[in-house]
Amino acid sequence: MATTVDETPVPLATIPVTFWGRxxxxxxxxxxxxxxxxxxxxxxxxxLLAPWIAPYAEETQDTNALLQGPSWAHLMGxxxxxxxxxxxxxxxxxVSVTIATVxxxxxxxxxxxLGAVSGYxxxxxxxxxxxxxxxxYSFPDLxxxxxxxxxxxxxxxxxTLSLSLVSWITVARIVRGEVLxxxxxxxxxxxxxxxxxxxxxxxxxxxxxxxxPIVVTLTFRIPSVILAESTLSFIGLGLQPPASSWGxxxxxxxxxxxxxxxxxxxxxxxxxVTILAFNIVGDGLRDAxxxxxxx
Amino acid sequence: xxxxxxxxxxxxxxxxxxxxxxxFAVVTVAFFVMRYTPGGPFDREKPLPxxxxxxxxxxxxxxxxxxxxxTAADEADRQKELDTFAAAHTVVPLGGxxxxxxxxxIAETQYFAYLGQLATxxxxxxxxxxxxxxNDILWRTxxxxxxxxxxxxxxxxGMGITLGVVAAARRGTWIxxxxxxxxxxxxxxxxxxxxxxxxxxxxxxxxxxxxALWEGPSYLILPALTLAVGPAAYIARxxxxxxxxxxxxxxxxxxxGKGLSERAVLIKHALANALGPIITVAGPLMAMLVTGSFIxxxxxxxxxxxxxxxTAVIDRDYPLVMGVTVVYAALVVVANxxxxxxxxxxxxxxxxxx
Numbered sequence: 095m096a097t098t099v100d101e102t103p104v105p106l107a108t109i110p111v112t113f114w115g116r117x118x119x120x121x122x123x124x125x126x127x128x129x130x131x132x133x134x135x136x137x138x139x140x141x142l143l144a145p146w147i148a149p150y151a152e153e154t155q156d157t158n159a160l161l162q163g164p165s166w167a168h169l170m171g172x173x174x175x176x177x178x179x180x181x182x183x184x185x186x187x188x189v190s191v192t193i194a195t196v197x198x199x200x201x202x203x204x205x206x207x208l209g210a211v212s213g214y215x216x217x218x219x220x221x222x223x224x225x226x227x228x229x230x231y232s233f234p235d236l237x238x239x240x241x242x243x244x245x246x247x248x249x250x251x252x253x254t255l256s257l258s259l260v261s262w263i264t265v266a267r268i269v270r271g272e273v274l275x276x277x278x279x280x281x282x283x284x285x286x287x288x289x290x291x292x293x294x295x296x297x298x299x300x301x302x303x304x305x306x307p308i309v310v311t312l313t314f315r316i317p318s319v320i321l322a323e324s325t326l327s328f329i330g331l332g333l334q335p336p337a338s339s340w341g342x343x344x345x346x347x348x349x350x351x352x353x354x355x356x357x358x359x360x361x362x363x364x365x366x367v368t369i370l371a372f373n374i375v376g377d378g379l380r381d382a383x384x385x386x387x388x389x
Numbered sequence: 390x391x392x393x394x395x396x397x398x399x400x401x402x403x404x405x406x407x408x409x410x411x412x413f414a415v416v417t418v419a420f421f422v423m424r425y426t427p428g429g430p431f432d433r434e435k436p437l438p439x440x441x442x443x444x445x446x447x448x449x450x451x452x453x454x455x456x457x458x459x460t461a462a463d464e465a466d467r468q469k470e471l472d473t474f475a476a477a478h479t480v481v482p483l484g485g486x487x488x489x490x491x492x493x494x495i496a497e498t499q500y501f502a503y504l505g506q507l508a509t510x511x512x513x514x515x516x517x518x519x520x521x522x523x524n525d526i527l528w529r530t531x532x533x534x535x536x537x538x539x540x541x542x543x544x545x546x547g548m549g550i551t552l553g554v555v556a557a558a559r560r561g562t563w564i565x566x567x568x569x570x571x572x573x574x575x576x577x578x579x580x581x582x583x584x585x586x587x588x589x590x591x592x593x594x595x596x597x598x599x600x601a602l603w604e605g606p607s608y609l610i611l612p613a614l615t616l617a618v619g620p621a622a623y624i625a626r627x628x629x630x631x632x633x634x635x636x637x638x639x640x641x642x643x644x645x646g647k648g649l650s651e652r653a654v655l656i657k658h659a660l661a662n663a664l665g666p667i668i669t670v671a672g673p674l675m676a677m678l679v680t681g682s683f684i685x686x687x688x689x690x691x692x693x694x695x696x697x698x699x700t701a702v703i704d705r706d707y708p709l710v711m712g713v714t715v716v717y718a719a720l721v722v723v724a725n726x727x728x729x730x731x732x733x734x735x736x737x738x739x740x741x742x743x
């Protein structure tokens with residue numbers, strides 16, 4: 095019963111051995127990235143809890159308080175219908191963040207699968223895909239998004255789909271590049287000689303090695319989708335009111351910029367801070383995972 | 390810097406010829422996407438009298454089928470137009486499809502008529518600004534957009550490379566830190582947000598510069614800056630990391646050992662070798678500037694192509710949308726070739742043949 099176990103503390107390695115442990119260990123030292131991560135968490139919470147934390151209901155109009163500047167009752171002021179801007183920005187967070195996240199995930203899945211298959215199979219398939227990517231790349235993407243969104247529709251779903259259709263290209267390019275180099279490595283050859291089929295090699299053997307660049311790409315995809323969506327909505331070609339993302343709010347405020355700048359400042363600030371936070375975290379992750387810049 | 394013998398004529402011709410299928414693809418995609426987009430150029434809040442609309446449609450060839458192969462349209466009005474077309478040409482029904490078989494009929498369908506017209510360099514007449522040809526609009530707006538774009542391009546490279554070199558030279562100091570954080574800020578700032586900030590501060594607040602319009606050199610400053618900051622931030626980061634890679638190499642130590650001034654080491658040795666990757670981004674950068682110019686021209690009410698493009702899409706002004714798209718696509722194609730040549734200028738080892 096009394097088997098003695100040596101309980102003297104083994105000097106544990108201070109640096110974690112797993113990839114994710116190591117990444118977190120390095121990221122922790124990057125104060126800026128941690129701050130960015132905190133901001134992202136906060137934005138996520140705001141998006142999730144919008145109806146509970148917004149001081150007013152989204153569409154409540156107070157006709158006694160039209161176009162007021164920031165005050166204690168309305169921290170970001172009110173718009174021309176007397177709606178509380180803080181509440182509108184909070185609900186806008188929901189719309190903007192949802193569109194960005196869903197779009198990035200769709201782009202991620204399609205980009206990864208197409209990029210991986212194209213890179214692994216090579217040959218004609220790869221050629222066709224890469225020529226497509228060339229054409230799409232030399233096309234100003236806003237132009238493409240405008241055209242597609244006009245066709246599919248300018249609701250949340252339409253905008254999400256049209257942004258996804260453009261976003262997968264970047265992911266596909268990066269994943270393809272990674273797969274091209276990994277597929278020459280000995281362990282892939284070993285898998286092939288064990289008789290594994292193409293799909294198993296691509297998805298079970300190769301892709302796990304591409305996770306790091308994919309995560310970094312995802313982190314940079316989200317801000318660029320927020321950028322594209324808000325820009326489109328700002329010029330009136332994206333989401334249409336009453337759906338209100340930050341871009342729609344900014345667009346609303348644009349007409350009154352001379353006399354009521356608060357209407358445009360706060361939504362713009364929300365857009366800027368969000369993009370900034372994601373870019374900072376993306377940079378941090380890239381450094382922590384020691385991936386070369388390939389944007 | 391000598392290019393003789395390194396950039397072959399054959400390379401240039403091949404690359405230019407490759408532009409033709411790319412442009413063709415762009416034209417085709419844009420043409421059909423615009424036509425299948427709901428809404429039309431003559432939709433008004435108060436509908437036009439049917440006779441007027443029919444006349445307009447005939448004038449702009451919208452009464453013809455898009456392609457020589459078409460199905461019966463679902464709208465009654467459109468059906469009448471298609472019947473009129475079918476009566477004037479040889480149209481054979483084939484399993485639910487109508488196939489135009491006579492050559493003149495094929496040439497008169499909308500798509501082929503547009504291609505034929507485009508081949509002569511004619512973009513047609515705007516549907517919104519009636520009586521004005523798209524060629525006229527492009528001739529008027531192209532120089533404006535080009536001036537704005539080139540200024541922004543030079544500004545972006547000037548600021549970006551300078552900041553990147555300074556940051557690399559002062560690696561690890563607060564100068565490096567501030568520059569790189571600043572670059573992240575600049576890169577995260579959407580064009581329209583930056584435009585708004587600049588207008589609020591320099592035009593409406595300090596009243597130093599005009600907030601909008603295009604009436605003299607001072608009108609160029611804010612929009613060019615708005616357009617340039619994002620790319621400049623991008624180039625600054627790229628320059629810094631390129632420089633840092635190079636500065637660790639032996640030949641830099643040799644250069645320092647020779648007693649060269651730090652300035653000469655940085656510019657002549659490090660920067661010259663770091664330029665390659667910076668130049669390669671000039672292509673995507675062009676696309677960034679083009680996209681940006683849509684927004685910036687819209688915000689600053691600048692009469693350039695980008696601003697016309699946005700209103701043209703909203704108005705479904707088919708010929709104008711097509712015209713601007715073709716010019717932009719051609720610009721990107723040419724810019725990419727220019728980037729390849731610049732690449733050869735910067736790196737004497739590069740040979741552009743084939």
